Structure formats: C-alpha cells, structure tokens
Amino acid sequence: MEANNTLIPRQELKTYFETGKYPTESQFGRFIDNYLHLNELNFGLDVKASADWTSKYYHFYRAANIEKSGRGHINLEAEYGSEPQPIDNYIHAFSRNVSYKFLKVKLSNELDIDKYKPKIIIKRYKQKKKIKDVVKDGGFYKEQLLDAIFWGRMSEYPVTSKEMILDINPIHYFRPGSEVNEFYPSGTLTRPGSFRHTVHHRKPFSLIQMFLEIEINGTKYTSYPVNIKIILGRDFNDLVNYIID
Secondary structure, X not given: OXXXXXXXXXXXXXXXXXXXXXXXXXXXXXXHHOOOOHHHHOOOEEEEEEEEEEEEEEEEEEEOOHHHHOOOEEEEEEOOOOOOOOOOOEEEEEEEEEEEEXXXXXXXXXXOHHHHOOEEEEEEEEOOEEEXXXXXXXXXXXXXXXXXXXXXXXXXXXXXXXXXEEOOOHHHHEEEOOOOOOEEEOOOOOOOOOOOEOOOOOOEEEEEEEEEEEEEOOEEEEOOOEEEEEEOOOOOOOOEEEEEO
C-alpha cells in the first residue's frame, strides 16, 4: 500500500486527467494530498518590541534645492558628538542622538525554513501624490530593495531562524523639518491634513506593515499583515517605540 506522505510527480498526476480517462477516487485523493492548503500552514508573524535597544548619533540635512540634490533629505549616521560636514545642495538642520528598541519577530508556527524559504516583507505607507500629472494613490507599498537601501531601510529580510531580532533603523522612516527636533514621516508632503503626530502623546509617527512571505512550488504567498506604528521619541532620552497590532 502506498504511503500517505509519498509525493507523486506532477507528470504522473497529469496522466490521471488525460482525455478519455476517468480518475478514480484514489487518484483524486493522491492529487489533493500532493498540494498543501494554506490554512494548514497557518503561517504568519508575531511581532513585539524587544527589551533590547541601541543608540546612534545622526546629522540631519534638508535639501536646499531638491532639483539639484536629487533627494529631499539625508539622515547621516556619525560618531557621537562629531561636527557636521557641509554637503553640496543641503542645509544642516540639526544633530542628535536617537535611541530605539529593536523588534522581536517570531514565526507563528513551526514552519520548515529550508522548505518554504520564508522572507519578512516590509511595506511603507505612502501618501497620495501627484507627480508629473500621474496620481499615485495612498497606501502601503513595498520599496524596491535597492531603493530601500538607498534610504537606509530594508524592504525584506531573509528568515534564518524561528525567532529573530530586527534592527529596522527606524529613524530612516522620518525626515527632518526646519526646526530642531522636528520630524515628519519620510516621503510625506507637508500640507494641511497630513498625518504627523500621535493623538495622545503628540509624537511623530510613521506607518509600516510587516508580512511573512513563503514559496510553494515556485509560487509566493504572503501572510496577513502586522500593522506597526513607529513612534519617534520626543527628545534625546525618549526611546523610539512601536504600537503593533
């Protein structure tokens, strides 16, 4: 008797349904057993703010002329207390220490990492914008990996273990304003009605979503999103934190 966990080659499965043939109950059973239902995996992520944290020093620059600079701002990590260096076409806004927590990410079930090649995917919220007569709706978008790296972020992380500590460098989800310690979500426009502060604590925040992506027979599937609000600290001593749901 054939073992229940024996996989049947695709070419053999196809022969069950050739013209003029009538698949048997057993053959239908083999066909179904060769495919995994996503509900059986129940895959996803459990994300929490870690107890571990770090502190980094940054020089923050705003573009003096964005047409010449090519980007609106630069958040430059530097040695603590160092003097900001001039950068062509940019104005130094301010320098400060940024302390933040890491994220503790855990797979929600015993997923076979070698088999399903899971990745953690990050999508960033972008406002509705009109660029060169083209309107792009607001929503969560995954950045191209090289674009994300250019801005000091990551849009995907390979899963290497059941539990991971991620350093998402949260300050790179913000841009400096014109005043000292003034920040806005990166990529947003400064205009009436733009989201900027949390309601209760009046702290700047930025929105991201985190997914688990797996691969089955060459097809990629993503889990339900974990919504994360990155809350920027009010001052040097206030840790960057997260509201997660």
